[in-house]
């Protein structure tokens with residue numbers, strides 16, 4: 001590489017994103033619980049839509065995503081003109097960072113926030129600012145205290161990953177009302193559908209001009225492999241995002257799968273109910289083995305061990321039994337393991353393996 005060719009400042013600060021592992025050498029019956037994927041998979045309607053879409057693969061996809069935005073609008077009762085679709089919610093978050101933050105600006109997120117947030121901040125040349133949480137819960141007062149004239153973006157996942165905790169609508173409103181005028185609050189709702197009755201910030205988006213919410217098809221809809229997400233926000237912000245996205249950012253198959261998935265509300269409901277049932281079962285089973293967790297509102301639990309050594313030893317034991325979970329030391333939680341809620345068999349297998357590790361017969 002020629003000496004004068006250098007990437008933008010900040011990019012070399014980025015540590016590569018570590019995805020959840022999916023293979024264990026020498027073990028065939030591997031149970032992957034490291035990426036918060038839906039154990040029930042996508043709706044059959046989504047799979048059928050992908051097969052149908054295969055007949056049109058020589059055509060460019062829709063550039064305005066109108067059919068998908070309309071479906072999202074009908075199901076979630078939002079204005080389709082203010083829905084923006086991206087390659088996973090990751091693309092929506094990245095474009096928001098690129099559009100609203102740059103050199104000299106600050107991007108705020110919290111202590112145990114999603115590990116992509118510092119990457120988005122560095123990638124657009126902004127300065128990441130990490131705000132403390134309170135006992136693994138987002139602390140609105142701490143965020144408000146950390147805001148400055150340079151704060152352009154505040155990224156909060158609600159429910160949060162990897163803690164699984166969330167804050168209530170009163171706190172969200174206090175946050176949106178208290179941030180400085182040049183700052184945009186982004187409510188990342190990757191796990192919002194797992195919370196019965198939570199609007200993911202929709203009312204706040206509609207009442208204000210400084211809040212955007214993002215959602216994904218990768219979690220409850222079981223379409224992580226398709227890469228579809230969306231955002232909902234003030235028209236002016238959606239118009240900005242549409243100016244900088246690729247014109248054909250979503251493939252024909254991805255658009256078709258997502259549209260069918262969002263319309264299949266009975267499958268979504270089934271996934272939500274099953275997840276809630278087995279999440280509670282798993283949390284109780286682990287607690288009975290001496291491994292507590294905060295009440296999770298998402299599709300994973302954050303299992304807490306006595307020490308980093310114990311968490312790592314449990315992870316090694318689970319791996320020896322063919323179970324892959326997520327170490328979260330990189331999130332400032334070295335004594336914890338994040339475990340995706342699988343189906344009944346998966347949860348029983350995890351509980352059994354943790355029990356064995358803890359010496360419980």
Ligand SMILES: Cc1ncc(COP(=O)(O)O)c(C=O)c1O
Pocket residue numbers: 036087088089090091114157160161188190215216217218224227228229
């Ligand atoms: C909190 C949070 N936000 C955003 C994402 C990005 O998801 P996707 O790009 O698949 O929509 C994830 C994925 O794990 C996540 O946990």
